[in-house]
Amino acid sequence: MSLLDKLRAVVGQAHVLTGVELSRYVIEGRTPEAAVLPGSVDEVAAIVAHAMETGVPIVPWGGGSAIGVGAPPARAGLVLVLTRLDALVEHEPGDLTATAQAGITIAALQAALRARGQWLSLDPSDAARATLGGVLAANASGPRRHLYGTARDLLIGVTVVTADGAVVHGGGKVVKNVAGYDLPKLFVGSFGTLGVIVEATVKLRPLPDAERLVAVRFERLQDAGVALRNLLGSDLIPNAVDLLDGPSAGALGLPAAPATLAVGFDGLGEQVDWQVAELATVVVRCGGAKPAPLAAETWARLASASRDAFDTPAAVMTLSVLPAVVAETMEHGAQTARKRGLMSAWCAHAGVGHLTATLCADAPRPDPAPIAAVLEEWRAAARAGGGHASVTWAPLPVKSALPVWDEAGAAGRLMKRIKAQLDPNNLLNPGRFVGGV
Amino acid sequence: MATLTETRKPALRRELEAIVGTSGVLSEPDELLVYESDGLTLFRALADFIVFPTSAEQVAAVVRLANREGIPFVARGAGTGLAGGCLPTEGGLVISMMRMNRVLEVDYDNQIAVVEPGLVNLHLSWAVGPRGFYYAPDPSSQQACTIGGNIATNSGGPHTLKYGVTVNHVLGLEVVMPDGEIVWLGGKTRDALGYDLPGVFVGSEGTFGIATKIVVRILKKPQAVKTVLAVFERIEQASVAVSAIIARGLVPAAVEMIDQLTIQAVEDAFGCGYPRDAAAALLIELDGLVVGMDTQAERIVAACREAGAREVRTAADETQRQLLWKGRKSAFGAYGRVSPAYMVMDGVIPRTRLPYVIGRVNEIVAAHGLRVGNVFHAGDGNLHPNILYDPRKPGEEARVMAAGAEIMKVCAEVGGSISGEHGIGIEKADFMPFIFSAADLALMQRLKDAFNPRGLCNPGKVFPTRKSCVEIGPVAYRPHAIETQGLAQRF
Ligand SMILES: Cc1cc2nc3c(=O)[nH]c(=O)nc-3n(C[C@H](O)[C@H](O)[C@H](O)COP(=O)(O)OP(=O)(O)OC[C@H]3O[C@@H](n4cnc5c(N)ncnc54)[C@H](O)[C@@H]3O)c2cc1C
DSSP: OOHHHHHHHHHOGGGEEOGGGGGGGOBTTBOOSEEEOOSSHHHHHHHHHHHHHHTOOEEEESSSTTTTOSSOOSOOOEEEEOTTOOOEEEEEGGGTEEEEETTSBHHHHHHHHHTTTEEOSOOOSOTTTOBHHHHHHHTOOOTTHHHHOOHHHHEEEEEEEOTTSOEEEEEOSSSSOOSSOOHHHHHTTOTTSSOEEEEEEEEOEEOOSEEEEEEEEESSHHHHHHHHHHHHTSSOOOSEEEEEEHHHHHHTTSOOOSEEEEEEEEESHHHHHHHHHHHHHHHHTTTOOOOEEOOTTHHHHHTTTTGGGOSSOSEEEEEEOOGGGHHHHHHHHHHHHHHTTOEEEEEEEGGGTEEEEEEEOSSSSOOHHHHHHHHHHHHHHHHHTTOEEEEEEOOHHHHTTSOSSOOOHHHHHHHHHHHHHHOTTOOBSTTOSGGGO | OOOOOTTTHHHHHHHHHHHHOGGGEEOSHHHHHTTSOOSOTTEEOOOSEEEOOOSHHHHHHHHHHHHHHTOOEEEESSSOOSSOTTOOTTOSEEEEOTTOOOEEEEETTTTEEEEOTTSBHHHHHHHHGGGTEEOOOOOTTTTTOBHHHHHHHTOOOTTHHHHOOGGGGEEEEEEEOTTSOEEEEEOSSSSOSSSOHHHHHTTSTTSSOEEEEEEEEOEEOOSEEEEEEEEESSHHHHHHHHHHHHHTTOOOSEEEEEEHHHHHHHHHHTOOSOOTTOSEEEEEEEEEOSTTHHHHHHHHHHHHHHTTOSEEEEOOSHHHHHHHHHHHHTHHHHHHHHOSEEEEOOOBOOGGGHHHHHHHHHHHHHHTTOEEEEEEBGGGTBOOEEEEEOTTSTTHHHHHHHHHHHHHHHHHHTTOBSOSSSOOTTTTGGGHHHHOOHHHHHHHHHHHHHHOTTOOBSTTOSSSOOOOOOEEOSSOOOOOHHHHTTSOOOO
């Protein structure tokens, strides 16, 4: 039996896609050999086992919203689509935990939780498309990570299908647990290279009584930087502290001031009111305007503001730096781009030092050389401050002009050893991640 | 594994001294005895040498020497662990981190500190306290235990409910790998590049290498704190109240439960103002902004009353608050008055199963003819049944162990875990199959092989046991030094 026949036997004819049906599953210009849509965890295990026998690489696929992240695959192999595994398996409000299958979209999960007064405090962009498994694998996050952390802080249990087709559990469904190694941490941000996440148990939070997002405009980026520092050192407990440059603010439909701080608060109504008033006194002292309320829809667009600033971006980079240098990183980064005749847009979850920068060239087929040069300079700046920077989206010519991921040094060798232990035949998303794993 | 012959030892001692200095090596039998166990005195194992390095380079040199000789080694912090995690089960070297105890750097703007692993947990909060900051994870042993031990066991504490456990506060580590290479995992920024190696290292119980520098987050102290005591006629009501509080959309900083046996022991000993006739009490703490504190406290009171609390009172001032916490924190000292010894368990269950599991714990212990005091992190569902016993009575220790294993099984059956904060170490290694399948354990083993392929770094821990020279019993329980000094209690 051919691999395709075996797959059809596992999931049924209708759930194995080939030929023209594969157009949605093209990765960086490469068409996979087939896409298969399992309907159960056992089916996932059987598919992985069959693919391993035949030596065909597997690309786990959730909503596809982050599938372009990483080095281009050498061979697309078999796309394993998890969207049929979309059940909310268990939600016990008194335990503040929920277990769901990997293919449920973040939007669907949040809607079900909200109906019972709770939420998963993770707010990546593209919630209608992004799946729980994909968000965990890509370690995607949003503005509220400022207070509530990222997937590593919320994932307490995980079920994965490993490269040998075994169904393995890590962690559990209790909020505190030190039994054995912390496998959930291993799979967060592993981009499908160590196993296929099929089910996850997460910590939840109660919905707050009230929440508000406000914008503070500054005439100079460096003033916003000072305000940011004072805000973080104050008694206030914001749930989001984002910083936008002019183009990014413009993308959100705000006045394109040189710098805008978008600050969120949640809690009791009286706490939100008091904090917004207090914020005004903190920022006005540093040259900020009076906080102006933002529409609730703005929340979901904050994380992608810099991407949305341009119709045809030339590259997107994510930089991790210390919070105190966010404003100057933006300022110098924009200058670096301008010097090479490129435009850039910047937004940041500033309180945690997470920046996204988008480059744009004024040409339909821009020369990759200056684009790569700017990205390299941005990376050098992030590294100089003890951080790192990776390209999260770019056309192939740019991706071949510089390493997509930053250099992980000695830790990268350890990552390779982990990869070799868990996926000895190198068939799970091969070659796409840090250090070539 | 190579065993050191007596003739080989003097030469090895000279080599160790060349690395850490003559005052940095112990090998006399009476000196080694001091390091034969940790806070769980049920288990004992003797090392060949105790070494005291003062830098990462020295740690690396010692580890390379151990590799050359093929002898095992294990890092040790303050030795307050409660699972036998730092015991040299197969002999070899104990590498004490106690001379590496400095705060290397504090960056208030970015709210991080870089510390050495031998730093005592509370000393970090002292160091940053004057500027209005603190280090959040607060194990009860925080006056003695080290940050290195905390990261190895992923320690928690009463305030973990709101602020998370150790791993939620660690950004990066400098590690001497089991082969002696010095590697940084993560760094000072919030997101690590690639796999979350700091996240995986934390909680690995000393089996993935030795941390020599640790980057942790420090937090601003909250503006306000409010402490509430809720008193119940029946322990089930207190258990129900825990979920009721959570279901009302409240996340207190801490929710601790104290049962009747414990209340009475505490009142006899210290008189902290807990009602002696209560079946259980909840100690609930809120923290955060001044604004809204009263509203939140009202909601807590309402949830407790609805669950059947006969009395709910709020600490009027800091003195009253301290007294209530003293009741919670001095439970150990108090048990000493009602029993010569006790063994603390560390199971976790979904909070909603508290009423059932507490009932089962009490039944199990009674069926073994023993008594149990419960005082624990109820908000997290992290149980600490303290089984009271007399080590001088033949057979009693074995019954404690049997009851403990049954309690662990109950935790597993309701979908819980066999350890919430103390770790697996040697103590619970054989319980691992209660909650993990062979495939789960095989994956963990492969992860371990990536870090520690020769298995020389802290062998005999976490996984269901192989042969080792650990001794158990007969007169096992001895209070840890920090308990006898009244510095901490064991939960
Ligand atoms: C009275 C009492 C109360 C307690 N209360 C709590 C509590 O509330 N919450 C809680 O979580 N625990 C509690 N504990 C358990 C214990 O204090 C913690 O596990 C603590 O983290 C151990 O720290 P330590 O420095 O004593 O480590 P040790 O006991 O010396 O070692 C513990 C483990 O850490 C490893 N280790 C030590 N240093 C390093 C390093 N630098 N690199 C790598 N591995 C290392 C050791 O090999 C060992 O596996 C309590 C213990 C006692 C005695």
